Amino acid sequence: MTQQLVLYPLLLQMFLSILLMFCWRRISWQRVVSIVGSIINVGVSIWLFSYIWENGTQIVQAGNWKPPFGIIFVADTLSATLVLLTAISGLAVSSFSSASVVSARLKFGYFPIFHFLLLGLNGAFLTGDIFNLYVWFEIIIISSFVLITLGGEKAQLEGAVKYFTLNILASMIFLTAIAVLYGLTGSLNMADLAIKVAAIENRGLVEITAILFLVAFGIKAAVFPLYFWLPDSYHTPPSAVAAIFGGLLTKVGVYALIRVFTLIFVGDLFLLNVILILAVLTLFSGGLGALVQNNLRKVFSYLIICHIGYMIAGLGLFTEVAIAGTIFYLIHDIIVKTNLFMVSGLIFRMRGTNSIRNLGGLYADYPKLSLLIAIPLFSLVGIPPLSGFWPKISLIIAGFEAERWWVVGAIIFASLITLIIIAKVWAGVVWKEKIELPKRLNFRYFDKLKSVRKVQMIAPMIFLSLISLYIGFGAEHIQKVSSRIANELIDNQNYIDSVLGSEQNIGHEE
Amino acid sequence: MKTIILRTASTYLLPVLLMFSIFILLRGHYSPGGGFVGGLIASIAFVLHSFARGLDNTKELLRMHPGFLMPIGLALAFMAGVTPVLFFDLPFMTGLWYPGHLPVLGSLGTALFFDLGVYLVVVGVTLTIIFTISESA
Numbered sequence: 001m002t003q004q005l006v007l008y009p010l011l012l013q014m015f016l017s018i019l020l021m022f023c024w025r026r027i028s029w030q031r032v033v034s035i036v037g038s039i040i041n042v043g044v045s046i047w048l049f050s051y052i053w054e055n056g057t058q059i060v061q062a063g064n065w066k067p068p069f070g071i072i073f074v075a076d077t078l079s080a081t082l083v084l085l086t087a088i089s090g091l092a093v094s095s096f097s098s099a100s101v102v103s104a105r106l107k108f109g110y111f112p113i114f115h116f117l118l119l120g121l122n123g124a125f126l127t128g129d130i131f132n133l134y135v136w137f138e139i140i141i142i143s144s145f146v147l148i149t150l151g152g153e154k155a156q157l158e159g160a161v162k163y164f165t166l167n168i169l170a171s172m173i174f175l176t177a178i179a180v181l182y183g184l185t186g187s188l189n190m191a192d193l194a195i196k197v198a199a200i201e202n203r204g205l206v207e208i209t210a211i212l213f214l215v216a217f218g219i220k221a222a223v224f225p226l227y228f229w230l231p232d233s234y235h236t237p238p239s240a241v242a243a244i245f246g247g248l249l250t251k252v253g254v255y256a257l258i259r260v261f262t263l264i265f266v267g268d269l270f271l272l273n274v275i276l277i278l279a280v281l282t283l284f285s286g287g288l289g290a291l292v293q294n295n296l297r298k299v300f301s302y303l304i305i306c307h308i309g310y311m312i313a314g315l316g317l318f319t320e321v322a323i324a325g326t327i328f329y330l331i332h333d334i335i336v337k338t339n340l341f342m343v344s345g346l347i348f349r350m351r352g353t354n355s356i357r358n359l360g361g362l363y364a365d366y367p368k369l370s371l372l373i374a375i376p377l378f379s380l381v382g383i384p385p386l387s388g389f390w391p392k393i394s395l396i397i398a399g400f401e402a403e404r405w406w407v408v409g410a411i412i413f414a415s416l417i418t419l420i421i422i423a424k425v426w427a428g429v430v431w432k433e434k435i436e437l438p439k440r441l442n443f444r445y446f447d448k449l450k451s452v453r454k455v456q457m458i459a460p461m462i463f464l465s466l467i468s469l470y471i472g473f474g475a476e477h478i479q480k481v482s483s484r485i486a487n488e489l490i491d492n493q494n495y496i497d498s499v500l501g502s503e504q505n506i507g508h509e510e
Numbered sequence: 511m512k513t514i515i516l517r518t519a520s521t522y523l524l525p526v527l528l529m530f531s532i533f534i535l536l537r538g539h540y541s542p543g544g545g546f547v548g549g550l551i552a553s554i555a556f557v558l559h560s561f562a563r564g565l566d567n568t569k570e571l572l573r574m575h576p577g578f579l580m581p582i583g584l585a586l587a588f589m590a591g592v593t594p595v596l597f598f599d600l601p602f603m604t605g606l607w608y609p610g611h612l613p614v615l616g617s618l619g620t621a622l623f624f625d626l627g628v629y630l631v632v633v634g635v636t637l638t639i640i641f642t643i644s645e646s647a
Contacts, residue, residue: 003599004595004599004602007601007602011595011602015588017584018581018585018588021580021581021584022581022585024577024578024581060601060602061601062601062603063603063604063605064600064601
């Protein structure tokens, strides 16, 4: 029963999407199936996580083909954690979408595609084969293309074109990089690659391949020079879609970077310096970009870019403390960003606009909800003891230890900018005097929604806010998880051994 | 396009092409062919029919919306993959084979059902796309 546990989240998501396709026209069924399925998925993911926590890394060989020839699925602590976070965000967004996405969109298969997206995410986190990773990336981007264009508004299509172009480009580069790597080593299994790449003498070629991977994943993660697609596209689809994109899609890129640069291309000083410089520039450009935006969702989009910088910086410092900081930040960021985009959707439902200049008076009208909104906002800044505070400490300590003062400076600067931006948002949206806006016709304001729908919108925010609070106040537990993950990533022998078993030495001595 | 030659030919071509597509589907495991190509050939059969007889006639022939084939095909492929997990405690997608030899089919295994699923999905997707485009044109 537990032997196949690694695959259960995948199989469940696939089953859900097929089931949802059978209820194509019955939207009310789809809502129920999606929410109930997501709850079960959270249960399965918790099961997987606790099993991995107690028994260590688990693998499944799909089709019973032995590695390094078959495709294998590997669940180490990092993968299990990310699958759990995907399940949590998925549940929140599933509930939020059933209330906030209009039925014209639901009729064209919103829910099946949404679960295909989650399937792709789970697959990307669990696979141990680099070509299979590419396939999961394709599933992710194809599903996201549908989600981003569903509804077919002009602004949406414009955003989708930018999103499409750069993501396809990234996939091409990724595929090229895989081809080069395969040409060098003759293997696609990541654990096998780890051994074979280390043995290659022509380091220049290895570095170039690594740069190709860096560019491909960098585009997907929205790292410095190639992030323009993100703020131009994330504010166009419905906020439920933006929530899952903002929470998880860029993090897949970060995950892939972490995986590839801790397992396959390890400890090359030149590469680590490149990553650090990119991280610092990402921190600056994302922060400064967010400062000048007026649309709430564009502000959050630029903040995504800015905070990707923290994670990449931790990867670039490449010490155990730094990687632990990166992982902690990843955990915190997925929950908070998903929540923030849902908050922007809620505000849009309340006022009919997302322009900070025209918003205001939220505290006077909805005092309790304003307090709820405060939790993700201030968690993001990391006002102690909320969740964003702890990972930054790890990152700054790691920066001091490595004596990279400029990285420490950039991290502190980005935190300061985030604080300014969030203060601006809070003052502009919540505290400012209410500005009377003309009533929009054919627009269902929050007050006019049925109470079931209101609960479906608010409940996921409460759920994610509670998790954010737990990450902040129970930081000890999260720190324990991230330290263990960092330990596993730095000492990648554990991963290689669990995939290839003890026979690997025989094969390579010949 | 409604010439008498094409119309007469399409009556014979539809079953021939469908049989050919099934032949391609079945030979696919070890030789070139398989669900994807078979599905494309089957959809060509229906597209040719719709060119010769008009879209409405083809739809009547199909009796159901081709899009409905997608979930059926996916479900079939999914079942083929998940059967070893559920009943034999083997990894996902492990090939299970009927030990004996069957006439016509050769050996029967889960791989055939997976390919059949692919076949149905391809027919469903292709026909949905082509029908939608020709409806709006």
